[in-house]
Amino acid sequence: MTNESLREPRASRVRPPWWSAKGAPLTVVLLGLMMLWYLIAAAVNLAGVRDAFEREDIAYTTGDLIAGTWSAERPILPAPHQIIAEFATSIFSYPPDSNRSLVYHGWVTLSATLAGFFIGTLLGIALAILIVYVRSLEKSLLPWIISSQTVPILAIAPIIVVVLGSIGVHGILPKSIISAYLCFFPITIGMVKGLNSPDPIQRDLMRTYSANPSQTFFKLRWPASMPFLFTSLKVAIAASLVGAIVGELPTGAQSGLGARLLAGSYYGQTVQIWAALFAASLLAAALVAAIGLAERLVVRRMGGGA
Amino acid sequence: MTMRHLAGLAEALGVVAAVLLPLGGAAAPRLMASPALLFAALAALALALSGFLRGPKAIAFDAFAAGVACIVVIRLLRDPGIAGYAGPGFWTIVLTAWIAATQTVAGLSHLKSSNRVMQRLLGVTVPLLFGSFLFFLWEVLVRGFGIPAVLMPAPSAIAERFATSLPTLAEDFVQTFLRGVLAGYAIGSAAGFLVAIVADRIPFLQRGLLPLGHFVAALPIVGIAPIMVMWFGFDWQSKAAVVVVMTFFPMLVNTVAGLAAAGRIERDLMRSYGASYQQSLLKLRLPAAMPFIFNALKINSTLALIGAIVAEFFGTPIVGMGFRISIEVARMSLDMVWAEIALAAISGTIFYGVVALAERAITFWHPSYRA
Numbered sequence: 001m002t003n004e005s006l007r008e009p010r011a012s013r014v015r016p017p018w019w020s021a022k023g024a025p026l027t028v029v030l031l032g033l034m035m036l037w038y039l040i041a042a043a044v045n046l047a048g049v050r051d052a053f054e055r056e057d058i059a060y061t062t063g064d065l066i067a068g069t070w071s072a073e074r075p076i077l078p079a080p081h082q083i084i085a086e087f088a089t090s091i092f093s094y095p096p097d098s099n100r101s102l103v104y105h106g107w108v109t110l111s112a113t114l115a116g117f118f119i120g121t122l123l124g125i126a127l128a129i130l131i132v133y134v135r136s137l138e139k140s141l142l143p144w145i146i147s148s149q150t151v152p153i154l155a156i157a158p159i160i161v162v163v164l165g166s167i168g169v170h171g172i173l174p175k176s177i178i179s180a181y182l183c184f185f186p187i188t189i190g191m192v193k194g195l196n197s198p199d200p201i202q203r204d205l206m207r208t209y210s211a212n213p214s215q216t217f218f219k220l221r222w223p224a225s226m227p228f229l230f231t232s233l234k235v236a237i238a239a240s241l242v243g244a245i246v247g248e249l250p251t252g253a254q255s256g257l258g259a260r261l262l263a264g265s266y267y268g269q270t271v272q273i274w275a276a277l278f279a280a281s282l283l284a285a286a287l288v289a290a291i292g293l294a295e296r297l298v299v300r301r302m303g304g305g306a
Numbered sequence: 307m308t309m310r311h312l313a314g315l316a317e318a319l320g321v322v323a324a325v326l327l328p329l330g331g332a333a334a335p336r337l338m339a340s341p342a343l344l345f346a347a348l349a350a351l352a353l354a355l356s357g358f359l360r361g362p363k364a365i366a367f368d369a370f371a372a373g374v375a376c377i378v379v380i381r382l383l384r385d386p387g388i389a390g391y392a393g394p395g396f397w398t399i400v401l402t403a404w405i406a407a408t409q410t411v412a413g414l415s416h417l418k419s420s421n422r423v424m425q426r427l428l429g430v431t432v433p434l435l436f437g438s439f440l441f442f443l444w445e446v447l448v449r450g451f452g453i454p455a456v457l458m459p460a461p462s463a464i465a466e467r468f469a470t471s472l473p474t475l476a477e478d479f480v481q482t483f484l485r486g487v488l489a490g491y492a493i494g495s496a497a498g499f500l501v502a503i504v505a506d507r508i509p510f511l512q513r514g515l516l517p518l519g520h521f522v523a524a525l526p527i528v529g530i531a532p533i534m535v536m537w538f539g540f541d542w543q544s545k546a547a548v549v550v551v552m553t554f555f556p557m558l559v560n561t562v563a564g565l566a567a568a569g570r571i572e573r574d575l576m577r578s579y580g581a582s583y584q585q586s587l588l589k590l591r592l593p594a595a596m597p598f599i600f601n602a603l604k605i606n607s608t609l610a611l612i613g614a615i616v617a618e619f620f621g622t623p624i625v626g627m628g629f630r631i632s633i634e635v636a637r638m639s640l641d642m643v644w645a646e647i648a649l650a651a652i653s654g655t656i657f658y659g660v661v662a663l664a665e666r667a668i669t670f671w672h673p674s675y676r677a
Contacts, residue, residue, distance in 0.1 A: 025511070025513035025514035026513070026514050026517050026518065029515055033518075076536070076537065135415065135416070136412035136414075136432075139429070139433065140415060140432050140433050140435070141436065142433075143433035144433060144436065144437055144440075147655055156647060159643055159644075159647075162635050162638075163458070166457065167457065238524040238525075241526050242528060245526050245529060246528060246616055249616070249619050261529055261532050262532070262620070264532060265532030265535065265536065265621075270533065270536065273532055273533055274533070277530065280525070280529055284524050285525075
């Protein structure tokens with residue numbers, strides 16, 4: 001008898017009402033937030049638009065006024081369609097290596113993020129293995145790793161960038177070191193938990209097989225830690241992106257999403273700031289989704305995937 | 307021959323080598339020239355053989371050897387012929403101190419005491435010793451190699467700078483921490499909590515908000531800092547606003563998860579008591595949610611400090627921790643930057659510690675505290 005035939009027949013299942021379908025509540029909430037956004041945009045931009053009309057002595061109706069709040073050039077809060085339009089223009093209207101292209105800035109930030117993520121992941125896993133295997137480190141090093149996170153690491157960003165710059169290291173490395181600093185922590189903590197997750201019974205079993213330490217590691221501890229690893233990786237890659245963006249702030253970097261934010265704030269280009277934020281959010285979502293995909297592939301290879 | 311024996315021999319060898327090898331550049335004296343230091347080194351040599359002892363006695367000897375070696379190193383660094391020009395003899399002493407300190411920490415962390423107070427004391431001492439040795443290494447490396455202060459100041463220089471610029475640091479602390487961080491933290495966490503309660507009452511809203519909250523929690527929210535500075539001006543209000551947005555979502559997500567944490571059986575029991583929604587919320591589900599809420603409060607305590615400092619990079623009045631950091635970096639006075647970072651680290655740790663203490667007091671019933 002296969003598992004398939006054990007399941008209850010499809011037709012007998014009660015069909016859930018439409019509003020409890022998976023995407024429906026999310027869609028409604030998103031639409032609601034969007035409407036709220038337009039309303040708030042109208043409210044906060046109103047004064048500026050009215051002033052502009054009156055300064056130029058143009059007769060206006062309420063309709064003109066509201067339409068104006070959603071299409072102002074430097075609004076206090078741009079309407080969503082303005083952000084999308086700016087985003088689309090800066091992606092499609094310029095060649096991808098142009099300084100005005102978000103693809104270019106996004107790539108600069110992405111490369112720093114990935115480099116930092118790579119360094120941070122290696123460091124995090126190495127520290128976790130050390131802590132799991134050297135017992136005195138668990139008591140002496142782990143408390144410092146934890147308290148290192150109560151330090152606002154991002155405050156160190158300017159120092160790292162400047163110091164490395166003064167000894168001749170430029171480009172993405174300083175930024176990715178900040179990223180690595182931010183993302184090694186969740187990985188270390190998750191992997192210490194993960195590598196310790198096999199039961200004593202399972203470890204005893206390995207011993208009765210007379211497995212040597214490296215066999216125990218590769219056949220028991222490492223596979224057992226995979227779910228923990230991927231959960232940590234998702235947190236880590238989001239942190240890594242934050243690190244890369246903030247690493248671009250203090251040095252007046254010319255390229256990258258952080259530099260785009262900074263330039264936008266200097267020149268009051270609100271739409272540009274929001275478009276850069278939108279790009280950063282898309283990037284974060286894509287990166288987390290990529291880790292999720294890798295997780296599913298690995299789980300399937302390992303014979304899981306229930 | 308165990309690791310302990312090897313370490314003991316290595317320490318002994320280190321002391322002998324230190325006596326024979328040159329300490330620094332041409333102007334530097336040898337260790338032999340200074341009778342007091344030579345005596346200390348020989349004492350350390352005797353103690354280094356403690357590797358062949360066992361138990362707490364060996365740890366005490368190791369600790370003493372490490373202490374003597376550290377004092378000798380610091381004493382030697384005062385010599386202008388050694389600071390910046392340190393030679394192999396000097397570094398062998400440092401290495402010896404390192405081995406002895408490692409042995410001490412390793413020994414202490416394997417030590418078990420039946421006395422609970424002693425056990426707690428050990429739990430605090432081990433990381434403290436380890437940390438102070440790290441600071442010692444930082445100090446020795448910077449001064450031994452003569453690394454210029456614009457690259458990496460020594461901890462002693464940072465501490466000195468910290469002590470001499472207390473008024474400035476206090477002003478920055480009030481501006482960034484007491485105004486920006488605390489206000490934003492309180493408002494953001496409270497708002498997240500209230501929205502979670504509302505979302506919990508309306509399941510439809512919860513199903514819509516929760517995925518959104520998880521999504522937003524992964525976004526680089528610090529990026530809204532320039533917008534908040536535009537909206538709320540340069541003063542602390544804009545920093546508090548960034549902190550509000552950053553702390554809102556972790557609290558929302560965690561509280562919603564926490565409110566679902568009360569078990570089926572407990573909830574059924576409340577219903578069989580005829581408890582109203584309010585009663586079961588206050589007496590069962592909120593207490594059960596407390597570990598989750600405190601988890602969010604802890605996450606938020608670090609996020610809040612980061613948010614406020616980064617927001618200051620986008621514009622501030624001429625006071626504040628983030629402002630000072632960006633200004634002093636531009637002026638290359640890194641000791642002041644590190645003093646600000648030390649201030650941030652201390653206030654962050656205390657903030658976290660206060661939240662953790664409150665958690666202990668409120669969720670004393672939780673299994674993780676009843677061991």
